[in-house]
Amino acid sequence: MEEPPTEINIVTLNCWGLKFISKLRNERLVEIGRQLAQADPVPHIVALQECFCQEDYRSIRRETRFILPYGKFYYSGPFGGGLAILSKWPIDESSISPYPLNGRPTAFWRGDWYVGKGVASAKIRYGPGRKQVVEVFCTHTHSPYEGGQPNDSYLCHRMAQAWHISKLLRGAAERGHLVLALGDFNMLPMSPEHRLITAHAPVRDIWRVLHPDSSVGPADHPAEQARRRPVPTAEFNIVENGAASDGPYCTWRWTKSQQKLLGPGKPAVTVSPDTIDRHGKRLDYIFASSGDVTALNGGWVVKSTKVGMMMRHPELGCSLSDHFSLEATLAFHSFSASGSPQDSRNPPGAGAGAGAGAGAGAATTTATANTLKPDTATAVSSPTTITISDKQPIQNGTYLQSPTPSSVRDSKSFDSQLLSFLDLEREQRLGPGAYDDILATVHKYVAREESQKKWRGYHFFASLGVTVACLIGVWWSPRNYVAFILMLVSSLSLVAGTVDGLMSLLFFKAELGQLKEFEWEIMNAKLNAAGGEVSDRGSEVGTAERGGGDW
Incomplete structure (x- = not known):
């Protein structure tokens, strides 16, 4: 077996691949496979959600077969769970654990109960050592149909599902393996479901490792309003807040009149980076442990993370999914001879800033003088580019400016990351x-x-x-x-x-x-x-x- 890697590149993406429901499904998922095959850095582990059709899974496998030769499509419920895991390394073991509490057949117009949601897991050996194993868990929890309000009748479902996956993560961590939990968790940062996972499993939300001041919900959510932060711009929500869902960059969130501007042979439609974004939020997560630090004489730390897959379909002009991907690079960090962590690589802030900036740049171009209000999608004078902007004044009449992203501030060193990982049990426990x-x-x-x-x-x-x-x-x-x-x-x-x-x-x-x-x-x-x-x-x-x- 080849030498163990010093870095592991991870991608998680909700593909929006519902049969008969998702628009342009075949074309989009083929392009998702192409983009994964061309990604830089090359992904080592990919988790997919809402990939319900085997033909779509096979299309992605064909495109990624040279960089991700191993994969597993998971079966669950009458119509499948929509989960798949791709890997550079062989999958030693695989299983799926259905959620005991998941939806209601009485809500037949909602698909959660019928698709049989659960946790797909794969044990992947990345090195010859006994503890050089990563256990990957991929999931898509119950959709927040009722918005997580106090009377949300599905809140109990999501709490039970968060508890269920936290037990699986804890068991894998106790075996001394590197643990990754990837997917669309349909929860907001620091919500009760989020705290259940991080309190009862020795894993961390990697986005908050590098962006501890990132948002805890969309701008109008009560928890985010209580922080008294300015309403973010579209670019800031991507770079700092990791808002891979419901933002203005995603064409599937546009009005019908705006979507009519897209299509073969039509001019490119871009979104101004300073567009005010009240709805963008983070529902997609990567949770990671550090592995068995004692056995490996070191552990895995977060080098970089970003929102990716923001490019459009080259012919159709639409976003590849109604979510963007969340991507991360974990680096192995060794202990020094004195027994303390030795920071021998670049600081994580540099990698995170570069990656996040690249992710945002993939979906935006320089704003032109001509702008198009989202509620009045009409052509402008530019023959090749249309820019959509939504600069709304706040109550005092001024325009919002994008705050300075945390990626340009000092980030945690690898040393402090590893030390904090070692103290997860004491630090994170619910009261x-x-x-x-x-x-x-x-x-x-x-x-x-x-x-x-x-x-x-x-x-x-x-x-x-x-x-x-x-x-x-x-x-x-x-x-x-x-x-x-x-x-x-x-x-x-x-x-x-x-x-x-x-x-x-x-x-x-x-x-x-x-x-x-x-x-x-x-x-x-x-x-x-x-x-x-x-x-x-x-x-x-x-x-x-x-x-x-x-x-």
Whole structure:
């Protein structure tokens, strides 16, 4: 086997490859494969989400076969989980762990329950040493359909999924392997779901390692507003905040009138870097551990990270996905002879700044004097370039200026990174209040599902009554259309009632069982965090179990 690498280049991308739903799917995913094959630096590990069709996966594999010869497409649920992992090195083991709590079949217009979301994992050996192994976890958690508001009925799902993947990450880290968690987590930085992962697994959100002051949500989100920061520009949101989703650079977020400007043979349409961006946010993440520092006499640190894959389709002019990629380079950092970390490479700030700037430049050109307001997409005088800009004045009448990105400030050295990685267990642990908030969310959701279970059971028995009544009516009705209507009502009522009855008996009962498990684990973690003794734990958990019996 070749010498172990000193750097590992990582890419994660939500491809937006839903069959029959995603526009221009085939063309876009082929181009995604081409761009991965041409990427600089050359990627070593790639995680894909929403790659639901095997033909799209095979297209990407054909384009990347020389740099990423190994790959795995994961099957889960009736329609697949949309997850895939590509690698430069052989995949020794692979598995997929479905999320115990994931969507509801009652929300049939939403696809989360049907696609069977979960965590795809691959164990990849990058060197001959026993601990020279990276365990890659790729996921796409439940979509935030209700915006993460206090009454968001899917918040409990995302919390349970964050808890589930954190347990997998912790297990891999305890085996002494380098751990990578990649994907579209559908959560905001420093949200409860985000803190669950970083508190219960020895991993770090690598973007916040190099950009600790980056945003915690879109400009209008309450948590971000509480920081009292200026509304960011589009360029700043890419370079500093890592906002790979919902920003103005993505053509799939444009109005229909703007999208009509795109297409074969039409002039290039660019976005001014100083466009005000109120909606861009970070949903895509790379979480990483440092590996077994003792066994390897060193560990993995974050050299650079950036938002990538911002280029447009060369013929269609559209963005390659409704997300941009998140990319990173991890560097192996050795201990010195004295037993302290030895910083022998370039500081991470230089790599991060260069990479981020390149990522932003790939999607922008110099702004022209002629601008186009996003709500009035009309042609301008330039024959070859159209620039879209949205410079909106703030309340005091001035225009926002892009703040200085953190990439030009002093970043953490590799030494301090490695030392902080060693102290993850002590630094990152949720307080009892956070566990109480999770338990309150669980109890609120349990009450909702109990109500649903009860009323759907009532509907089943009511449908039986309607069916019997209709059949009696058919017996006494004259031989005309009345009998037909009664039979139709009887059949429809019985079908609807049977479906609800099965959901009440099977789905809701199973879901409530998973919620019991989740509640017990959170209660146990709360007691461990508080330093409770076994006797205290036993009495408190026993109380929780007795209370859970009323579910």
